[in-house]
Amino acid sequence: SQTIHQWPATLVQPVGSPLSLECTVEGTSNPNLYWYRQAAGRGLQLLFYSVGIGQISSEVPQNLSASRPQDRQFILSSKKLLLSDSGFYLCAWSVLGGYEQFFGPGTRLTVL
């Protein structure tokens, strides 16, 4: 069966510090991968998606970036965090051509 992991589960970082969140998927090959952010009281906002290694598309311009160094690994990064980057970050995957997405447990990021 397929599983998706995210770490860390929680993170508290000062403004201006770097960020690296990791997501890995097990039990499937060539998944589509997604990063979402969920701010307090708001819905989910798609940040990045990837259809293959090294292929990243950004939905919202911001100070975040994403990379996919391996087929089942997706990394969300920032060089300098802003207060507005606080939120709940969710990674998801889907099969190529599939209709539904499967979500990881999320990372709670607090920027102080």
Next chain:
Amino acid sequence: AQSVTQLDSHVSVSEGTPVLLRCNYSSSYSPSLFWYVQHPNKGLQLLLKYTSAATLVKGINGFEAEFKKSETSFHLTKPSAHMSDAAEYFCVVSDPYSGGYQKVTFGTGTKLQVIP
């Protein structure tokens, strides 16, 4: 362009009474529709999905939803609420597969409170 509107940001029901969470969508194509549930500080779990088969869709934990094209609705229901149903629910619409990427749009969520 596709969009989804969840008509209630909060719904409160008593334990054992029916649940109705409302969702309306807009899509230029024949959409796929989903309901997800999110418990506090957890990821999203798929409850059920509609992908152009039967219009009445049954999901996990006793939930079901009916796709009504004429009303562009996909409301989520459950005959009898349980305390464990207290969570946030998201309605999601998906465009058809295009270019390897499944574009989905999430509603803003409905928080369900279940009163003992």
